[in-house]
Amino acid sequence: MSPLAYLVQILAGLLVTFLLGLMVKPLLTHATKSMSLPPPSSALASEWARVVSGNEGGSVLGYLERFLFFCAFLANADVVVAGWLAFKVASKWNAWTNVVSVPKDILGVDPIGFLIARRSWASHLLMTFLVGTLANVIAGFLGVVVKRHGYALAMSILC
Numbered sequence: 001m002s003p004l005a006y007l008v009q010i011l012a013g014l015l016v017t018f019l020l021g022l023m024v025k026p027l028l029t030h031a032t033k034s035m036s037l038p039p040p041s042s043a044l045a046s047e048w049a050r051v052v053s054g055n056e057g058g059s060v061l062g063y064l065e066r067f068l069f070f071c072a073f074l075a076n077a078d079v080v081v082a083g084w085l086a087f088k089v090a091s092k093w094n095a096w097t098n099v100v101s102v103p104k105d106i107l108g109v110d111p112i113g114f115l116i117a118r119r120s121w122a123s124h125l126l127m128t129f130l131v132g133t134l135a136n137v138i139a140g141f142l143g144v145v146v147k148r149h150g151y152a153l154a155m156s157i158l159c
Contacts, residue, residue, distance in 0.1 A: 005151075010074075013147030017070045020139035024062055024132060031131045035124045040106065040114040052121050058128075062136055069140025074147065085133070092129065 039048035065084070072080035102118055105111055 009147045009151060012150050013074070013143040013145075014067075014070060015143075016146040016150075017066050017139050017143030020142060021063060021066045021136070024135045024139070025059065027135055028128050028132055031127055032124055035120065035127065037120050037124060038113075038117055040117040041109045044106070044109065048117065052124070058132070062132060065133070065136045066139045066143075069137055070143045071140075073141050073144040081137070088133065 037048075037052045039045040068084060069081060072078070072084075102121075106114055
């Protein structure tokens with residue numbers, strides 16, 4: 001195989017990875033559309049909205065993550081994928097345990113209402129974390145599938 005053909009295959013795989021990445025945000029929106037994030041009380045509605053909103057760089061991380069998965073799958077470096085996933089879980093755990101620990105109660109707020117709000121937010125965060133990460137793994141993997149088998153597949157369809 002010529003170097004140019006190899007380069008075209010890599011670019012095709014990266015393009016597929018990138019295009020699939022464009023579908024991650026709509027997928028996350030779809031996955032969480034039925035998940036409401038009710039405030040623990042009406043008095044805290046605006047503050048609660050500020051706490052539970054925002055992406056804080058998740059889309060940038062997503063692009064980098066998809067590129068990492070593409071490169072790792074292309075190089076058969078499964079240990080890189082496993083290492084990144086372990087690092088990501090540990091980082092998330094540390095951030096939520098030590099930095100953003102939600103109090104167990106708020107003075108003047110109904111405990112059940114606060115429990116419902118915390119549970120909803122936790123479910124929402126977990127869903128976006130898992131669905132987003134899995135979508136990125138799939139995008140990187142399918143990009144490599146296209147790189148490795150796209151030419152043969154295209155020829156079998158066209159011929």
